Amino acid sequence: MLTTKDLRGTSVNLETKELFFLAGILGSDRLLGVEDPFLGYLSDEIADEWELVRESLLNKGYLTNEKNSNELSMTPEVFARVAIAGFAERACWVRYEHDSEAFEGYLHITNEKVVEVVREAGSESVYCLKELGNVKEASGLLVERMKWRADSPSDLPALLLSRKKFNELYEASQSMDLEQLSTELSQSTGDVEASWALAKCLKERTSEGELQLSIWNEEGWESQGAAFIVGQSMNWLIRMSIRDEEDWLVAAPATRKQFQDMLLLWLEQPPETDERG
Numbered sequence: 194m195l196t197t198k199d200l201r202g203t204s205v206n207l208e209t210k211e212l213f214f215l216a217g218i219l220g221s222d223r224l225l226g227v228e229d230p231f232l233g234y235l236s237d238e239i240a241d242e243w244e245l246v247r248e249s250l251l252n253k254g255y256l257t258n259e260k261n262s263n264e265l266s267m268t269p270e271v272f273a274r275v276a277i278a279g280f281a282e283r284a285c286w287v288r289y290e291h292d293s294e295a296f297e298g299y300l301h302i303t304n305e306k307v308v309e310v311v312r313e314a315g316s317e318s319v320y321c322l323k324e325l326g327n328v329k330e331a332s333g334l335l336v337e338r339m340k341w342r343a344d345s346p347s348d349l350p351a352l353l354l355s356r357k358k359f360n361e362l363y364e365a366s367q368s369m370d371l372e373q374l375s376t377e378l379s380q381s382t383g384d385v386e387a388s389w390a391l392a393k394c395l396k397e398r399t400s401e402g403e404l405q406l407s408i409w410n411e412e413g414w415e416s417q418g419a420a421f422i423v424g425q426s427m428n429w430l431i432r433m434s435i436r437d438e439e440d441w442l443v444a445a446p447a448t449r450k451q452f453q454d455m456l457l458l459w460l461e462q463p464p465e466t467d468e469r470g
């Protein structure tokens with residue numbers, strides 16, 4: 194039997210096998226974004242691995258043996274983070290990069306807490322689990338880390354175009370001159386002024402990233418995606434379908450506050466299954 198015991202002020206860094214065993218103890222078998230390290234293992238091999246992992250967790254202080262019993266205790270800090278990572282029905286994959294940082298990880302979201310799960314720098318097998326506060330606090334922190342401009346104009350219209358075409362232009366944008374890129378965009382969107390502003394942002398981007406919100410529906414994860422580009426003078430929010438059979442994308446100017454409000458609403462109240470919602 195597993196109980197909990199307090200151990201505050203420590204970071205929670207878990208090897209993949211440690212994370213899987215702890216999630217399994219709690220009854221979770223759907224750790225999003227973490228590959229199962231035991232695929233292909235026989236049951237006796239898994240039992241041997243558990244002995245090694247248990248000793249590692251005891252040495253770290255994440256598990257302790259109760260006096261005069263065979264029970265193991267898990268610290269509340271570890272328990273809470275692993276439970277949220279393993280059972281939250283909302284998750285958001287996040288990737289962004291700018292001059293001072295490159296990040297990729299998952300946010301696991303409940304109404305009370307958001308837990309970030311990210312690989313430890315320089316490691317392929319160690320995951321760091323951090324609490325980011327509630328949804329409002331996590332949204333503000335994320336926008337701050339993404340380096341969104343606070344003074345971005347938002348009076349230009351949104352642009353609708355092919356996702357495939359946009360991806361082609363995005364990949365080629367640094368080798369194209371501004372005039373050529375703007376012309377290609379305006380031919381696809383029909384809007385010369387907004388296409389010029391988007392082309393300029395693509396050429397002068399200082400930060401960029403993607404998000405994918407996933408909702409658990411008891412059978413699997415349903416997802417929708419968004420991306421963003423921050424230039425030297427404005428931000429663009431990009432909404433798109435992630436279904437292979439659909440080929441649409443909407444790029445819209447957005448202020449920092451608009452993006453933060455959208456992100457907060459997105460994480461608090463999952464959108465309808467219609468991905469255009």
